[in-house]
Amino acid sequence: MHYQNDGLSKSIQIELYRAMTMPRMIEEKMLILLRQGKVSKWFSGIGQEAISVGVTHSLLPEEYILPLHRNLGVFTSRKVPLERLFAQWQGKAAGFTQGRDRSFHFGTQEYKIVGMISHLGPQLGVADGIALGDQLKGNKRVTVVFTGEGGTSEGDFHEALNIAAVWDLPVLFCIENNGYGLSTPTREQFRCEHIADKGKGYGMESHVIEGNNILEVYSKVSAICKSLRENPRPVMVEFKTFRMRGHEEASGTKYVPDELMETWAARDPLENYEEFLVKEGILDDAQISEIRAGIQSEIEEGLRKAGAEPEIQFDEQYELSCVYKAFDYQESKPGSTLQNIRLIDAVSQGLRQSMERHPDLVLLGQDIAGYGGVFKVTEGFADTFGAARVRNTPICESAVVSAAMGLSINGMKAMVEMQFADFVSTGFNPIVNYLAKVHYRWNEPADVVIRMPCGAGVGAGPFHSQTNEAWFTKTPGLKVVYPAFPYDAKGLLATAVNDPNPVLFFEHKALYRSVYQNVPTDYYTLPFGKAALLREGEQVSIVAYGAAVHWALKTLEEHPEISADLIDLRTLQPLDTEAIFTSVRKTGKMIILQEDTLFGGIASDISAMVMEHCFEALDAPVRRVGSLETPIPFASALEAGFLPRERFRQELMSLIEY
CATH class of the missing domain: 3.40.50.920 (Rossmann fold)
Structure with a gap:
């Protein structure tokens, strides 16, 4: 492996070595604990440490990073306390999910890390939303998101790339091409020569980087991130690497040819880099032993603290209390001035007044800007609030919902208009698997409202007439609102925007222009859960x-x-x-x-x-x-x-x- 350390100080090169050694030694310990039955599952990143470490060290501490389950080096490079990581993997209360989820399925605002869910794809759109939030706030920051070569076959991948490209979002899409999606080789995943070629199809700058070369990863990614902060745009980087162990430990690697394993074993990122540093006189055996001894001490201390923690105990009321973020409903009483308006006018009026009260509220949806949406609910909004906050989206419901989640993670509010409630099926996954579960999993609210024009009675047929509220009332973590009158629609919509939890807000199309009521002209709220x-x-x-x-x-x-x-x-x-x-x-x-x-x-x-x-x-x-x-x-x-x-x-x- 060819290393070039031009311009990098010795201290940085030593830090990168230590940062790669840390996850390697933790993994070696975890494999022992796995065999002892002290952890239930492990996804190994051995052989890929240079990517996680090099990318994370290229970022500013305040920049978000969205890793996968093989990116232990992201967490250790961000200095996440080892005792909390061990507690997480052992299902202890001190873990980031308090025993509710395993592995790296968690996030932490303290360290600006947003972990994955098993469905993989949504996190790419979440990265779009985080980057959009930074863009709207005027922050010159990069958002980094990881996926594997298998994940690039998912529709969410393509939707997220398209949104990032159209909106010039400063997202660095990091693709770890490690040869296999579980047991499926890359030749059965795609036909292009490089995954990076997929980015070019979206007009996106793309690079191929030697993923096992820590200096190449760090130098090139640092340069890309510096450029993105000044010239916001999405960039795709494909890291060529290999997965030296199974998809997870139970899978094994029997499907991998021996000669391929031998080839990549010779390209081990840690062993090769260590050899280079010794040859260059940057490290010697004594320093290496000192570094490893220090890391070993940290690991043992972290394990001791996590092991001393008692097993988690079930508390029914506590578990139920964590599904939703606590919402202190504040009543805003209506004034005495009334106006006889239709249900659609009430929705529009309520949304407009919420936009005025919440300057961090962003509206997302197809044709909602200049056109005003197919039902004209947001007509004139773009003129009043600007195209940055009233955003036309491509036709890609899944990535748009995920982007709304990203806005919420970055401290903003989001409203997504489904053009028709029927179309929510193409955005179903991030709603029921991300928005609904994120607070229960790691205490992160999903401050998102999804408006759902629904219902029959207008001769619209099978694909524009469903009233599909039961899809969501079944899912813990979601709130579902379904008003029948203009007065209720306006007040409940205001509450939905105020509520930091995800709300599905159903609006019956047949009632839009057929039902009138005297409605207060000013802002007011109505409580949820009150018939x-x-x-x-x-x-x-x-x-x-x-x-x-x-x-x-x-x-x-x-x-x-x-x-x-x-x-x-x-x-x-x-x-x-x-x-x-x-x-x-x-x-x-x-x-x-x-x-x-x-x-x-x-x-x-x-x-x-x-x-x-x-x-x-x-x-x-x-x-x-x-x-x-x-x-x-x-x-x-x-x-x-x-x-x-x-x-x-x-x-x-x-x-x-x-």
């Missing part, structure tokens, strides 16, 4: 939300002889169970109406909860009414048959007569 009692009666409790509330109201207007409590849930997570139980205990009967198809919907959970908690008060079985168990059809007659409006009337009458 509205729209009608009071004695015969039956009707529970509904969204457009279903209006169907229930119409039915009651057509049948004034029915005495019913009508409960508009307004928020589905958190759910106002007390309002439901109180009503059922009074009337003895309950019917739940939802627009969603029946099986697996929220009506099923409400029914089950009432059966568990109010069984003695029931005078009849709980009835559930939902849409037909088919995709949503286009033709008006078919759509009318699909929706449960008429079935609700029949079921309501039957229940009253029971």
Whole structure:
């Protein structure tokens, strides 16, 4: 291996050696502990230390870095205390995830490290969001994100590159090409000669670097980062390296030809660099022994402290309390000036006033800037708040949601508009696996609102008509809001923006321009988890939300002889169970109406909860009414048959007569 140390001081060269030796020695110890059953799993980065160490030393301490599970050198180079790393790997309370996640699946704001999730791809978009936050704040910083050669096959990789290129974000995409994605060789992953060639397809500057040469990594990456701070743009770097052990230790390396292992063993980054330093007279055997002895002492002390910590104990209430970041709801009362407006006007007005109150709030979505969005909710926003805060995005929902998460990590707020709620399926992974779990995993909030124009009744067919709230009410860590009236929409949206937790905010398209209400013109908030009692009666409790509330109201207007409590849930997570139980205990009967198809919907959970908690008060079985168990059809007659409006009337009458 050819080393060039031109311009690098001896102290830097020695520091790079020590920094590479640290993760190597920790790994050697971890492999022993793994065999002893003291850790459950290990992803080895032996043979790749030069990349993690060289890249991390090229960054400023305040610059974020997003590593993978083979980048131990990132954590040690950032001086993360070893006792906390060992506690993390042993599932102890002092670990960064308090036993809730393993390996390197964690982040730490203190050290500006944002760890991976097993789904890999989202962290690339998260890096985009962090870099965007720095750009909007005027910080001259670089964000570095790692992925492997296998990860470059994921759609999130391409989406993230495209966003970074279009927005000129200072992101350094580091690709560790270590030969295999688990057991799949690179020749079965892609056909281009170099992974770096993929960056060129997005108009991105790309480099290929010898990943086992610490001086080449450090020198070239340092130069690139210095350039990016002054001339923001994305750059891709492919590091040629090799994985000397299995994907994880249980996998082994039998699928790797012996001659290939021998070739790369001869290119060991630590052994070769040590030999070079000795030859150059920068280190001698005594100094090497001193460095290794010092590291060994640190490792033993870290293990001692982690080992002395007791095993973590389960505390149900504590676990539940950590799913969401605590939110101290502050009520902002409305003024007396009212205006009769539509639901869509209320959403727009509420969002505009939140933009005024939160200068760190950034809106992301397709066509939301000059065009104002397909429903014109953000019309005129770009003129008022600027294109930097009201941003058109490429058609790539997954990376956009991930970028919103990155903005949150960098201390900002984000709102993502799904053009239609149906399209959230292409952004599903980062919502349910990143946003929903990040606070529970390592105490990092996801300050993101995702607006969801939804619902049938407008002849839009199977791909523009879903009301898919049940996808998200099932996922701990998300909040789900579904207003039926303009007044509620405006106040709840303001709260959603204030709340530091991820909120799915459903807005029914058929209600946008058909429902009017007198709404306060100034800013106000409404609490989550508080249902509205729209009608009071004695015969039956009707529970509904969204457009279903209006169907229930119409039915009651057509049948004034029915005495019913009508409960508009307004928020589905958190759910106002007390309002439901109180009503059922009074009337003895309950019917739940939802627009969603029946099986697996929220009506099923409400029914089950009432059966568990109010069984003695029931005078009849709980009835559930939902849409037909088919995709949503286009033709008006078919759509009318699909929706449960008429079935609700029949079921309501039957229940009253029971």
